[in-house]
Amino acid sequence: MSANSVYKPQHPxxxxxxxxxxxxxxxxxxxxxxxxxxxxxxxxxFGGILTFMLGAQMVTGIVLAMHYTPHVDLAFNSxxxxxxxxxxxxxxxxxxxxxxxxxxxxxxxxIARGMYYGSYKDxxxxxxxxxxxxxxxxxxxxxxxxxxxxxxxxxxxxxVITNLFSAIPGVGDPIVTWLWGGYAxxxxxxxxxxxxxxxLPFVIAGVVVLHVWALHMVGQNNPTGVEPKTEKDTxxxxxxxxIKDGFFIGVFCLFFAWFVFYxxxxxxxxxxxxxxxxxxxxxxxxxxxxxxxxxxxLRAIPSKLLGVIALLASIVLLAFLPWLDTSRVRxxxxxxxxxxxxxxxxxxxxxxxxxxxxxxxxGYVIAARILTAYYFIFLLIILPLLGLFETTxxxxxxxxxxxxxxxxxxxxxxxxxxxx
Amino acid sequence: MNGHRSVALxxxxxxxxxxxxxxxxxxxxxxxIPPKQRWSFAGPFGLYDPQQLQRGFKIYREVCSSCxxxxxxxxxxxxxxxxxxxxxxxxxTIAATFQVTAGPNxxxxxxxxxxxxxxxFPPPFPNDQAARNANGxxxxxxxxxxxxxxxxERGFPWFIFDAFTxxxxxxxxxIHAILNGYEEPPxxxxxxxxxxxxxxxxxxxxGMPKPLSDGQVEYTDGTPTTVDxxxxxxxxxxxxxxxxxxxxxxxxxxxxxVFLIVLTGLLYFTKKRVWHEVxxxx
Numbered sequence: 001m002s003a004n005s006v007y008k009p010q011h012p013x014x015x016x017x018x019x020x021x022x023x024x025x026x027x028x029x030x031x032x033x034x035x036x037x038x039x040x041x042x043x044x045x046f047g048g049i050l051t052f053m054l055g056a057q058m059v060t061g062i063v064l065a066m067h068y069t070p071h072v073d074l075a076f077n078s079x080x081x082x083x084x085x086x087x088x089x090x091x092x093x094x095x096x097x098x099x100x101x102x103x104x105x106x107x108x109x110x111i112a113r114g115m116y117y118g119s120y121k122d123x124x125x126x127x128x129x130x131x132x133x134x135x136x137x138x139x140x141x142x143x144x145x146x147x148x149x150x151x152x153x154x155x156x157x158x159x160v161i162t163n164l165f166s167a168i169p170g171v172g173d174p175i176v177t178w179l180w181g182g183y184a185x186x187x188x189x190x191x192x193x194x195x196x197x198x199x200l201p202f203v204i205a206g207v208v209v210l211h212v213w214a215l216h217m218v219g220q221n222n223p224t225g226v227e228p229k230t231e232k233d234t235x236x237x238x239x240x241x242x243i244k245d246g247f248f249i250g251v252f253c254l255f256f257a258w259f260v261f262y263x264x265x266x267x268x269x270x271x272x273x274x275x276x277x278x279x280x281x282x283x284x285x286x287x288x289x290x291x292x293x294x295x296x297x298l299r300a301i302p303s304k305l306l307g308v309i310a311l312l313a314s315i316v317l318l319a320f321l322p323w324l325d326t327s328r329v330r331x332x333x334x335x336x337x338x339x340x341x342x343x344x345x346x347x348x349x350x351x352x353x354x355x356x357x358x359x360x361x362x363g364y365v366i367a368a369r370i371l372t373a374y375y376f377i378f379l380l381i382i383l384p385l386l387g388l389f390e391t392t393x394x395x396x397x398x399x400x401x402x403x404x405x406x407x408x409x410x411x412x413x414x415x416x417x418x419x420x
Numbered sequence: 421m422n423g424h425r426s427v428a429l430x431x432x433x434x435x436x437x438x439x440x441x442x443x444x445x446x447x448x449x450x451x452x453i454p455p456k457q458r459w460s461f462a463g464p465f466g467l468y469d470p471q472q473l474q475r476g477f478k479i480y481r482e483v484c485s486s487c488x489x490x491x492x493x494x495x496x497x498x499x500x501x502x503x504x505x506x507x508x509x510x511x512x513t514i515a516a517t518f519q520v521t522a523g524p525n526x527x528x529x530x531x532x533x534x535x536x537x538x539x540x541f542p543p544p545f546p547n548d549q550a551a552r553n554a555n556g557x558x559x560x561x562x563x564x565x566x567x568x569x570x571x572x573e574r575g576f577p578w579f580i581f582d583a584f585t586x587x588x589x590x591x592x593x594x595i596h597a598i599l600n601g602y603e604e605p606p607x608x609x610x611x612x613x614x615x616x617x618x619x620x621x622x623x624x625x626x627g628m629p630k631p632l633s634d635g636q637v638e639y640t641d642g643t644p645t646t647v648d649x650x651x652x653x654x655x656x657x658x659x660x661x662x663x664x665x666x667x668x669x670x671x672x673x674x675x676x677x678v679f680l681i682v683l684t685g686l687l688y689f690t691k692k693r694v695w696h697e698v699x700x701x702x
Contacts, residue, residue, distance in 0.1 A: 038698055080492050080565065083665070090665040091672070235698055243691045250684030257680060261673025262464055262586045265568060270591065273569035273662070274561075283622075354576065 035234035037222035043113040048245035053103045060096040070194035072187045075150035076275040094264040101267045104290035118330030119221040125322040127214040132319040144197040151272030156285045167305040225330025233399035292356030299360045300368035326387025334393040454597030467667045470505030476657025489543035492564035502667030512537045556614040558627025567591040567662040592655035599651035602630040
């Protein structure tokens with residue numbers, strides 16, 4: 001654990017390169033000797049998983065793009081021809097479609113971890129805001145990707161979501177026409193969505209670089225929320241974090257493979273195997289599962305404009321968490337009240353997800369309104385007040401102390417100095 | 421502190437109650453649930469039964485194909501691995517029994533010729549308008565991906581169990597149910613002109629007349645010639661038409677699982693070894 005050792009090139013070529021482009025020492029300091037807190041749990045592996053998924057989506061997506069035709073008359077059949085005639089085309093498409101879903105599984109786990117352990121707090125505000133920007137970019141990219149197969153749900157999702165902009169007073173309708181490239185969702189819409197769906201992942205990759213850069217400036221948070229103080233509190237990124245991430249990427253891939261190989265259409269909607277038909281509206285238009293909580297918030301509010309504002313606010317407010325949360329203690333492990341309210345918040349988001357999948361009528365609307373109210377009350381009222389009134393538990397003096405204390409309390413390891 | 425805890429708990433309870441209430445209210449207008457059938461292609465090792473696909477194809481050819489197209493399938497697909505198991509020669513013979521529009525020829529005319537193995541299944545009607553006109557205004561849907569384009573609303577909590585039990589056969593279940601769901605309309609139910617009553621069809625008024633009756637299609641392998649059996653066979657055939665790579669997918673899936681379990685296991689033990697020192701020092 002010699003964390004501050006410096007890269008010294010041995011080979012003459014590497015010495016030559018080092019004086020011109022110190023890329024080897026950048027990799028060395030960022031991904032090899034970079035100190036990471038020794039007490040990180042598996043919730044910290046989702047960053048690595050997300051990077052892996054972004055790469056996987058790009059590789060499968062680029063190959064799919066070689067076979068896909070972005071035209072309203074040909075798109076549906078070109079996807080089917082990928083499924084039937086392209087070598088392993090079925091595998092590429094199922095990997096890509098389910099990959100999007102698992103990308104969101106990972107990002108929700110990553111966000112939930114950040115909220116639980118207060119990873120957004122000083123000095124990690126910029127890191128967190130970059131994360132919210134990444135999430136927004138993912139939402140937009142995923143939505144545009146869902147439109148490309150040009151099934152019924154693709155078409156009607158595109159219609160519903162682009163129509164949200166018509167709620168903007170005054171300029172709403174011209175904006176929607178401009179987005180569509182016409183007076184209805186049509187070929188120009190499909191073409192630009194395809195173009196942007198190909199572009200945005202590279203924007204995401206760029207922001208990921210900033211996200212990782214910011215992370216390496218401030219260091220990782222950890223389950224105690226106490227900053228590492230001595231060398232004893234950290235371990236080197238390689239091999240410790242790399243092997244741990246690697247193992248958990250393997251576990252994640254097992255779940256992923258379960259869906260890809262055995263229930264590849266479980267997360268999709270059967271209506272998307274019906275070619276897009278502008279003349280026939282499906283009985284229920286539902287987005288992909290990962291947007292359902294936000295869809296429920298949108299529909300919970302009777303006014304269209306206010307609904308759209310609430311939808312946007314539900315994501316944008318997350319960027320202000322560092323200031324909405326007034327507590328000086330980071331980790332929910334030491335904040336008994338915050339922990340309760342946060343778990344309710346997580347349940348509320350899951351509940352909203354369920355309600356988003358149901359028709360907007362009767363009891364569902366009332367339930368969605370109550371849960372939406374909690375969503376915003378939690379962020380805007382409970383969080384700021386909790387920091388002022390909550391009695392927190394005593395924090396450990398250091399990461400090492402918490403690790404040692406935990407071991408002793410559980411009776412898992414013998415007193416210090418004795419090796420097992 | 422306990423007071424706050426109970427506030428949070430109470431909030432969760434209220435939310436749960438409201439959700440439950442919502443579900444209650446929505447399930448008031450229930451639809452008949454198609455009964456689950458046994459499918460050879462269900463589960464992680466389930467594959468298509470070529471005999472069943474051949475029987476299903478016979479039904480498509482003799483009954484369904486007079487109204488329903490199968491545009492995305494070519495005759496060559498009949499000889500593909502993981503399909504009905506016809507030989508290439510058999511597929512070519514089948515193709516030759518269909519008339520296909522080809523051309524234009526040197527005179528600029530379209531013409532009819534017997535199908536070749538590379539041809540796609542010709543549609544029964546030249547366009548949707550002609551299809552509607554011949555079917556009392558209803559459009560018989562293309563059957564290429566029909567088995568994946570139909571589903572059964574599973575509801576909470578069943579949809580969660582389905583992820584574990586790998587239930588993916590609601591499309592074929594639905595098709596089988598529709599074919600067996602024709603009955604006399606109950607008293608007081610007024611059918612629109614030209615429609616039939618079907619127990620499983622959403623809204624019950626279906627445009628398609630009862631397509632199959634017992635003994636209508638001849639089987640040479642001794643399989644019972646009942647509507648129930650016909651329904652299963654043609655639904656299996658349509659599932660294959662919609663998902664022709666299912667056998668390949670499940671075989672590869674098993675290999676991927678073996679690989680991933682070994683890899684993840686090795687990574688786990690390596691991780692344990694690497695971290696051993698860190699976890700057992702003070």
